[in-house]
Amino acid sequence: MELVTEQKKTSVPVLPWMRNPIDNSLYDECPLNFLPFLDPRLEAALYDMGITSLFPVQVAVWQETIGPGSFERDLCINSPTGSGKTLAYALPIVQMLSTRATKCLRALVVLPTRDLAVQVKEVFASLAPAVGLSVGLAVGQSSIADEISELIKKPTPEAGICFDSEDFSLGLRSSVDILVATPGRLMDHINNTKGFTLDHLCYLVVDETDRLLREAYQSWLPTVLQLAHANNQSLGPVASNTFSPTFGSLKTIRRFGVERGFKAKPYPRLVKMVLSATLTQDPSKLAQLDLHHPLFLTTGSRRYQLPEQLKSLKVICESKLKPLYLLALLETLQGEKCIVFTSSVESTHRLCTLLNFFGDQKIKIKEYSRLQRQTIRSKTLRAFRAGEIQVLVSSDAMTRGMDVEGVKNVINYDMPAYVKTYIHRAGRTARAGQSGCCFTMLHKDEVKRFKKLLQKADNNSCPVYSIPFESIESLRSTYSSALEKLKESIESEKHRKRRVGTKHSTVMKKKEKSA
Numbered sequence: 001m002e003l004v005t006e007q008k009k010t011s012v013p014v015l016p017w018m019r020n021p022i023d024n025s026l027y028d029e030c031p032l033n034f035l036p037f038l039d040p041r042l043e044a045a046l047y048d049m050g051i052t053s054l055f056p057v058q059v060a061v062w063q064e065t066i067g068p069g070s071f072e073r074d075l076c077i078n079s080p081t082g083s084g085k086t087l088a089y090a091l092p093i094v095q096m097l098s099t100r101a102t103k104c105l106r107a108l109v110v111l112p113t114r115d116l117a118v119q120v121k122e123v124f125a126s127l128a129p130a131v132g133l134s135v136g137l138a139v140g141q142s143s144i145a146d147e148i149s150e151l152i153k154k155p156t157p158e159a160g161i162c163f164d165s166e167d168f169s170l171g172l173r174s175s176v177d178i179l180v181a182t183p184g185r186l187m188d189h190i191n192n193t194k195g196f197t198l199d200h201l202c203y204l205v206v207d208e209t210d211r212l213l214r215e216a217y218q219s220w221l222p223t224v225l226q227l228a229h230a231n232n233q234s235l236g237p238v239a240s241n242t243f244s245p246t247f248g249s250l251k252t253i254r255r256f257g258v259e260r261g262f263k264a265k266p267y268p269r270l271v272k273m274v275l276s277a278t279l280t281q282d283p284s285k286l287a288q289l290d291l292h293h294p295l296f297l298t299t300g301s302r303r304y305q306l307p308e309q310l311k312s313l314k315v316i317c318e319s320k321l322k323p324l325y326l327l328a329l330l331e332t333l334q335g336e337k338c339i340v341f342t343s344s345v346e347s348t349h350r351l352c353t354l355l356n357f358f359g360d361q362k363i364k365i366k367e368y369s370r371l372q373r374q375t376i377r378s379k380t381l382r383a384f385r386a387g388e389i390q391v392l393v394s395s396d397a398m399t400r401g402m403d404v405e406g407v408k409n410v411i412n413y414d415m416p417a418y419v420k421t422y423i424h425r426a427g428r429t430a431r432a433g434q435s436g437c438c439f440t441m442l443h444k445d446e447v448k449r450f451k452k453l454l455q456k457a458d459n460n461s462c463p464v465y466s467i468p469f470e471s472i473e474s475l476r477s478t479y480s481s482a483l484e485k486l487k488e489s490i491e492s493e494k495h496r497k498r499r500v501g502t503k504h505s506t507v508m509k510k511k512e513k514s515a
């Protein structure tokens with residue numbers, strides 16, 4: 001079995017352009033006042049964000065975009081969690097678009113989840129207004145009608161002039177220069193929103209690429225590429241004067257990429273930037289992105305890299321006493337901000353309910369999972385950011401990309417099944433050069449498997465973190481009553497669900513009858 005896996009691993013070819021990457025770690029941090037070509041308005045906006053220098057990956061990307069690289073190649077960026085990938089793409093895109101005279105949708109950033117998109121939009125929103133650009137969000141946070149009115153500007157009818165509906169839709173324009181979207185809502189707008197067009201798109205960012213490529217999401221990627229490609233052709237040297245009547249004399253000039261082996265003939269293209277802390281190397285997956293002469297930027301020589309300031313620790317415990325070990329561990333962490341990961345939404349709910357039945361807690365513990373409504377999730381996240389909640393028990397909804405200041409610890413209540421999951425979960429701490437700990441709770445039978453998993457992230461150091469025996473003993477007396485309460489709570493939830501289900505089906509039957 002092992003042998004087969006090994007053979008499989010070695011038989012996957014690494015794409016030639018991935019063999020000689022640029023190493024981000026060879027760059028030093030660069031103070032803003034030394035960064036070449038940085039627009040002074042953006043420099044001021046960065047200072048306002050509390051940023052005084054750029055991190056290595058940001059300097060490397062700046063070189064390849066605004067610097068001598070000049071956006072000539074598509075960029076594939078593999079860089080550890082918390083290393084600052086968002087600003088690495090946001091800053092050059094905003095700077096490039098700062099000279100645009102007319103508003104239309106030029107940059108599209110796609111992310112896998114709503115919370116992540118909201119977070120990234122905030123980074124753009126801290127920069128873009130400084131140079132007169134607007135940023136929109138298409139994630140389904142508000143109603144589609146509200147979203148459309150944020151994204152599309154209607155023509156203002158002049159006094160005495162009456163538009164018929166066709167004229168009216170011709171006058172629709174984008175209200176935003178940059179759009180941050182999740183694939184589902186993006187497709188809704190592509191398919192249904194009048195005036196929404198990718199005709200003028202110059203930059204496409206696919207963040208958390210490996211996650212987004214795993215899911216087809218109504219073929220969002222081929223659709224975006226096809227729409228952009230169709231426009232590329234209409235923007236070709238011959239047809240470069242043919243533009244959508246919507247924009248009158250407005251011309252969209254894309255970057256002119258020079259394809260090697262293409263007789264150095266320039267042609268307009270959509271610039272792509274794809275990023276992850278665990279970027280796929282699978283040629284068939286990367287082929288979906290249709291990259292132009294891609295340049296690979298990675299950090300260090302290893303495929304996967306954990307943040308430098310991250311300490312990995314393991315807690316060995318008996319399965320049936322695991323909640324007690326967790327509580328005792330949380331006690332030793334003394335209310336520091338902490339995320340506890342479980343393997344499913346159901347176990348997240350059960351564990352969080354159980355922990356709260358222990359009573360007499362000095363720390364506030366809340367659940368965060370896809371089972372919950374978005375409004376509840378957003379409220380929980382806000383409270384966690386504000387420090388009103390100290391512990392989040394989370395399913396993998398929190399695993400990728402989420403950036404919450406001051407998270408000191410991550411606890412894997414259930415051992416992650418894959419190294420990529422370990423990397424993304426652990427990466428919620430030790431961000432932006434800060435220190436942090438990732439504890440993994442293991443039964444002794446899991447220790448060997450976990451060691452192998454960590455080795456894939458080149459981590460051979462994961463000492464045991466001991467929980468004092470007395471701490472466990474002191475919790476035992478409340479354990480059985482907490483378990484009893486959990487059982488009752490789950491039962492009553494089941495009843496409630498059944499009642500709601502019956503009520504719903506009675507209403508449906510009545511409706512059918514009256515129809």
Ligand SMILES: Nc1ncnc2c1ncn2[C@@H]1O[C@H](COP(=O)(O)OP(=O)(O)OP(=O)(O)O)[C@@H](O)[C@H]1O
Binds near residue numbers: 050084087432
């Ligand atoms: N140049 C900088 N100076 C100080 N802080 C920075 C800088 N760049 C980014 N940060 C901060 O670092 C944190 C991590 O950044 P970001 O979320 O972009 O990381 P990431 O590489 O995308 O991580 P992940 O892979 O987990 O998504 C954020 O809080 C961000 O504000």
